[in-house]
Amino acid sequence: MRVYNLVRMATRTLAYHALRKRCPVNVMLAVTNRCNARCHYCQIPSRTADDIPLDRVLGMIDEMAEVGTVRLGLWGGEPLMRDDIGTIIRHAKSKGFYVTIDSNGLLWKERHGDLGGLDHVVFAVDGDEEAHEANRGAGTYARVREALDIAVGTEGLSVWTLTVLTKNNLHCIDTMIETAQQLGIHCAFQVLHHNDALGRNHDTLIPSNKEYREAVRHLILRKKEGAPIASSFRYLKYLLSWPDYQQPTLEGQHEGLSCKAGSLYCNVDADGSVYACSLLIGTVPAQNALEVGFRKAFDEIPPSPCQACSATCFTEYNYIYALDPLCIAEWMKTTCRWPGR
Numbered sequence: 001m002r003v004y005n006l007v008r009m010a011t012r013t014l015a016y017h018a019l020r021k022r023c024p025v026n027v028m029l030a031v032t033n034r035c036n037a038r039c040h041y042c043q044i045p046s047r048t049a050d051d052i053p054l055d056r057v058l059g060m061i062d063e064m065a066e067v068g069t070v071r072l073g074l075w076g077g078e079p080l081m082r083d084d085i086g087t088i089i090r091h092a093k094s095k096g097f098y099v100t101i102d103s104n105g106l107l108w109k110e111r112h113g114d115l116g117g118l119d120h121v122v123f124a125v126d127g128d129e130e131a132h133e134a135n136r137g138a139g140t141y142a143r144v145r146e147a148l149d150i151a152v153g154t155e156g157l158s159v160w161t162l163t164v165l166t167k168n169n170l171h172c173i174d175t176m177i178e179t180a181q182q183l184g185i186h187c188a189f190q191v192l193h194h195n196d197a198l199g200r201n202h203d204t205l206i207p208s209n210k211e212y213r214e215a216v217r218h219l220i221l222r223k224k225e226g227a228p229i230a231s232s233f234r235y236l237k238y239l240l241s242w243p244d245y246q247q248p249t250l251e252g253q254h255e256g257l258s259c260k261a262g263s264l265y266c267n268v269d270a271d272g273s274v275y276a277c278s279l280l281i282g283t284v285p286a287q288n289a290l291e292v293g294f295r296k297a298f299d300e301i302p303p304s305p306c307q308a309c310s311a312t313c314f315t316e317y318n319y320i321y322a323l324d325p326l327c328i329a330e331w332m333k334t335t336c337r338w339p340g341r
Contacts, residue, residue, distance in 0.1 A: 001119070002098070002336070003336075012025045013321055016260075017323070022264070023067065023068045024069050025069065025070050026073070027069050027265065028267045028278065029074055029075070029267075030268065030270040031076055031082055031270070032051045032270060033076060035104070036078055037136055037140055038137050039104075039135060039136045040134075040135055040201050041164060041194070044076065047270065051082060052290065058087075058091050060268070060272075061092050061097075062095070063289070066295070069097065072092045072100070073100045073101070073102070080103055080106075080107040080111045081107070085115070090116070099119050100119060100121070100122065103122070104124050108123075108151065122188070123151070124144070124162055124164070126164055127168070127171075127172025128175050129142075131168050131169035132144070132169070134168040148179075148183060148185075159183070159185045160334075161185065161186075167207050168205070170207055170214075177222055177228070181228060185228065187230060188230040189215075189312070190311065190312035191206075193310050195279055198278065206245065207245075209244060216236055223236065231312060232327045234326055234330075238254065238257065239310060241254070241255060249279060249306035250306060250307065253308050254308035258322065259304060259306070260317065260321040260322075261304055261317075261318075266298055269281055271288065272290035273287070274294065275301070277311075279309055280304060280306075284305065286301070
């Protein structure tokens with residue numbers, strides 16, 4: 001993240017703390033439900049909403065710029081399934097956004113040349129070949145490793161891996177750390193947390209509470225040793241004390257951390273519906289930005305039924321927007337680009 005984006009994000013966050021001025025600083029936009037993988041813990045590809053037409057997507061991005069958005073995260077489905085994803089990225093960059101994308105990497109070799117200006121990519125890599133394909137399907141590992149090699153060689157592009165920890169790959173934490181070290185990138189980890197609208201097979205894939213805690217303790221140990229783990233110490237310690245990994249959300253706060261979903265960040269679903277976060281898709285009412293406009297849809301996000309979750313990204317956002325100095329320092333170290341870099 002460049003200094004320009006950092007200053008804008010800080011200004012809007014401080015305005016929220018001082019004046020309770022809500023602003024969608026960080027927007028996650030699902031650009032498609034389509035996907036060329038069939039991950040065993042995900043049922044997003046079975047959802048039926050068509051892709052939002054390009055002109056409507058670009059219009060939403062314009063509206064986001066008008067209300068103060070700084071970071072736009074593109075996800076799905078697989079965003080590269082859209083032939084116009086490069087146009088979406090370039091338009092968002094023209095508005096001054098910091099643009100990130102979550103990808104399975106299967107189309108990266110064919111499509112990366114059209115993604116100029118992209119700031120950051122997170123590739124889903126779930127361990128070694130056997131573990132990765134046990135989670136994400138046969139034939140996917142070689143292609144995502146090829147995508148990693150290409151992306152790492154792309155000037156100006158920040159690259160992370162994200163590993164979804166399941167029964168199939170708890171033994172692969174060190175493998176992912178070694179991969180990150182070899183490539184000079186960061187690796188992040190998350191537990192299963194999607195709701196029934198987006199996830200599947202969690203009851204058969206989720207490790208026990210004891211197994212998850214052992215994995216988190218190992219991540220903390222390796223991070224203390226200097227491993228390039230993007231997940232912050234704050235988040236990992238928060239996750240270690242999570243009461244029950246079978247329950248991804250809590251009605252009250254956890255570790256005293258307040259949730260800023262719907263206040264400083266939000267999620268736009270693939271049909272244009274605006275939710276506080278993706279864990280609430282299909283569980284609460286949502287206004288559709290294509291019908292009422294993005295500003296109104298964001299302004300009318302209802303209060304969330306939960307105040308804490310085990311999701312990596314949302315918890316990290318909450319620590320950053322709570323102005324936690326340790327989490328901010330780690331985040332800046334792994335994402336920021338300073339003048340001359």
